[in-house]
Amino acid sequence: MTNTGTNFGSLHDPDLGRPGTPPDWARRPNAKDHLRLKARALREQGMTYDEIRAELGVSKSSISAWVRDLPKPAPRWKKVPQMQRLERAQAAFRASRDEERERLTSEASRQVGDIDDRELLLIGAALYWAEGSKDKTYARRESLTFINSDPHMIEVYVRWLELLGVERHRMRCSLHIHDSADLTEATRFWSEITGVPAEDFLKPSLRHDNPGTNRLNRGPSYRGCLRIYVTNSARLYRQVEGWWQGISGWAAAPGIDRLSGMV
Template structure:
């Protein structure tokens, strides 16, 4: 690029000043600031042919920092810690010490193992806290219910049966009363429901449904003790064949299968349960769709008599 005489004279003046500053041992940055330059290309042109004075020539700049950085790295310090102590950047530290092995630091596998253990310890504590919180909610809700009246037993029992019991189908009408469940609480509710409905305990018979690989005798003893029934009321257990390809989780000492309860002469009982269940569903509608209606115990007794079910005398004591 051609220059005017004035530009040539100015360039020559800058070159002489740059050479003089170089001879004084100034750095490139200092020369650039002294001359008010903004371009590295211009600085390179000005310094062509110049060399650093012997006092400025060293095998490597910052030898002391370099050596100290390697010492700190050997002690296990991180790039950040070394940079903060020596006042240099992490990139400079990386260039100086990246060939050194990591010392005093965890391997990736060890760090991962410790992290997994820490997470497990956290959830071991957190799980107990959450379990206690949930149990507190359940206990408070159960306390709100309290002891049920006979009318409430009829409603709860009928709805429970309509969910879990045997029901007629449009293509099959047998009017059987069969209830089967594995929850001892629901079994006791159904027995109490039968008591309130006026069905004597001698009209019930029981059968355990359980996998053949389980302890059948222990399961039968459990259900016999729970129901308080006569052993003659228990029929032979129904065993489900064990499939070795199936991974079952309902195993162990607390696995007792399901208990099936059947009612003898069930026609009238089934129709009453059906009516109570339908009535409960109708009664659950908002008042705007039909209002609410209370049912007294005499009404229940009259309905029972209409179906020729004897409920005279005292019903059997409920199983607690």
């Protein structure tokens, strides 16, 4: 029996494609062809799968099937916007923190108010016992010797010495400072703080400055430490030791609510 039907597989017309395959003109259009072409164009522009998915609204698996033959785009720095947001948030936090610090410091400063002589006496005694030179059984140092780099600390100490009747000519001042600093300017500065004439300052104690060290106290604001030795102060030293014993004895006494009303 002869088959008179048409068999596309038997035809060898090159326009019809390989045997058993309908030609391109015979296929139905695919609804996603335009998305595929768009995805390929976006990939060639350097977009990632996530960016293409957000642009076209198709799955990553479809995108992968459409563009997998294309070269992977060069990596891009995508964290710039995130870093900018983080920096802005950190700047806002620092500004808020600084404002809170200023507020609390100002409130605490106003709580102090005026200080009478008795309060200054106790403040100075505690200050000296924390920062001043103290007598030891193996090294007798019954004299007032105080050293510090904080100008305000020095101001309080000098006011305390005035309360104790110490005149300026009994204050022997000397600098402990690196040799790279401006010694003349530092002397002038401490002279104004203490009221002791610059020409009366003793020979400074200089320390060699190694430029290779990571020392932050450099520049015009660096003025070293000031040492103040009070002549003929053995009797005063013994009094300071007694005042401190009184303060520390009060602190050790049981059953006293000392912090009530402070906060």
